[in-house]
Amino acid sequence: MDQPASRRGSAVWALIITGVASFMAALDNLVVTTALPAIRDDLGGGLEELEWTVNAYTLSFAVLLMLGAALGDRFGRRRMFILGIGLFTAASAAAALAPGVGGLIAARAVQGAGAALLMPLSLTLLSAATPPARRGAIFGVWGAIQGLAVAMGPLIGGAVTEHISWQWIFWLNIPLGIALIPLSRARLLESRGPNGRLDVLGTVLASLGLLGIVLSLVRGNAQGWGSPQILLGFTAGAALLVGFVLYERRAPQPMLPLRLFRSRTFSAVNAASLLMSLGMFGAIFLLAQFLQLVQGYTPMQAGLRMLPWTAVPMLVAPLAGILSDRFGGRVIVATGLSLMTVGLGWFALITEPDVSYAAQVPALVISGTGMAMFFAPVASLVMGSVRSEEQGMASGANNALREIGGTLGVAVLALVFASYGGYGAPDHFVDGLVPALWVGTAALALSAIAALLVPRVRRAGGAGAATAPAEDQAADRAADVAPVTEGKAAPMAQR
CATH class of the missing domain: 4.10.860 (DNA Excision Repair, Uvrb; Chain A)
Structure with a gap:
């Protein structure tokens, strides 16, 4: 017999379960990067094979995100979320046991497929369990977890590889996955999307x-x-x-109603998400190598020196989420992206082979603060810009665009880096790094401009209430009378 909704649908339990699951998925984007030399020594393989240990995960993750959201709408979001956790956990064990680099690449691809199932559905399940007035704060904590996972990937991968073995970066997922499956069944509510068929x-x-x-x-x-x-x-x-x-x-x-893009909020937030990932992921990819190859730090030492960037989101994101409930997410997201632009531009201005760590700290803190202010309210903006029954599709689209932006960022910034410099002497590395960082800075600046295109939210009925902008309300009225069969429109707290 099912437990009462008051026990099963707790927002705190939903945050814990979806937060841990999405932390694992986000962490594995970058956790393997600092382990590549050890993997090469153990399993062999050339440069292309080692690149695919990273790319296989990113590729399957980005490609299958929309399918993961659609499967959740059709067969049950909790059910597919649990399936995603199981698939991710089993693939992690296969990666740790891989006898060769080919097996590791295959396991990483399956890991990405599991992440594509659980990641978009985690936001939908969390939204369903959280009252509208508290979503900004809850999504703020969820956003802090995502930002921490992205930034902590190189540190955790380097520390585990240096002190235990590279296999343990995958073994660590196993107990978490095993614990999450029964917890998800006991504490999350089942729901489906409006479509009766895939x-x-x-x-x-x-x-x-x-x-x-x-x-x-x-x-x-x-x-x-x-x-x-x-x-x-x-x-x-x-x-x-x-x-x-x-x-x-x-x-x-x-699978993805195109009328969602008639909402200026939905379109602007997704454009900002793609551009933010392009600038941020490409910069982290190169800066982590700068600390090791040019400044001579070990993987763990480099990760520790990124702590001003990685620790700040845990402090700032919950506060940013609360502020977004009061003032709206638009100003918080735009401010955060502006700070990230300043932080990365700071790096581009000061980067030299012998630049001191003290000179890098302000840029790290500014970038971390900006990242926290972006991740905290962006989920609330995306989920609030669509009807409740369409949140799975919206989450899948936003996550897919963010992953594609990250892949594009690594590719574009690496191309700029190779065009102006390379992996030779420290001066040659910096010659390529600086223009690449300026390209990332430009992408973040465009992302901030896109965020400013989000309409202002009219406050109504007190600090916790909000109404959608007039133009988005008009788009909804037009969609409601259009000849589509997608169920009844749910009331919206925010656009």
């Missing part, structure tokens, strides 16, 4: 289109951006995504 054709078109583009992005630097394989991947991927858009406009039960 949008098979739309899912295939979107997944294959993203596969073509993302695969070309992660292979472009190695094979050459003008090579026939890369151009074919971009062309085929773009054509499939165009087909997806055309099909979704006419589908009776679309």
Whole structure:
């Protein structure tokens, strides 16, 4: 017999369960980077194989996010969330036991598939368990967890590899995954999306289109951006995504209703998320190597010196979430992205082979504060810009764009780095790093501009209440009378 909703639907339990699960998924984006030399010594393989130990996870994660959200809407979000945890946990064990680099790459791809199931559904489950007036604060904590996982990846990977072995970066996931499965069954409420059947054709078109583009992005630097394989991947991927858009406009039960993008909030937040990931992930990828290859720190020492960046989100994000409940997420997100722009620009100005660590600390603190202010309210903005029954689709779209932005950021900044410098002498490395950091800074500046396009929220009925902007309300009224079969519209607390 099911437990009462008051016990099973607790926002605190939902935050703990979804926070830990999404922490594992976000952490494994970057945790393997500092373990690559040890993996090469143990399993062998060349540079391309080692790159794929990172890219296999990112690729399957980005490509399957929309499918994960659609499966949750169709078969049950809690059920698919638990399946994602199980798949991620089993793949982590397979990665730790991999006898060769090929087996490790395959396990990493399956890990990414599990993460693609659990990540978009974690936000939907958390939103369902949280009263609207508390979502800013709860999402603020969830956002702090995500920011911490992204920034702590290199530190945790380096510390575990240096003091135990690289296999343990995967073994650590096993007890967490085993504990989360029964907790999810006992403490999370089941829910489904409005569609009674899976949008098979739309899912295939979107997944294959993203596969073509993302695969070309992660292979472009190695094979050459003008090579026939890369151009074919971009062309085929773009054509499939165009087909997806055309099909979704006419589908009776679309996987991603395109009318969601009529909301200026939804469109602007997703554009800001993609550009933020482009600048941030590409910068972290290069700065972690700068600390090790140029300044001579070990992986763990480099991770420790990133602590001013990694520790700040835990302090700032909950406060930013509370402030977003009071003042709206628009100003918090835009301020955070502006601070990240300043922080990365600071790095670009001061970076020299012998720059002191003390000179880097202000940039680290500013960047960490900005990252926390972005992650805290952005989830609330995304989830509040759509109807409650569409939150799984919205979360999947936002996470997919963020992952694609990260992949694009590593590829673009690495291309700029290789064009102006390289892995030779320290001066040569810095010659490539500085222009790459300026490209990342420009992406973050554009992200801040996109955030400012989010409409202001009109406060009504006290500090905790809000109404949607007039233009978004008009878009909703137009959508409500359109001939689509997506269920009744739920009241919205915020756009």
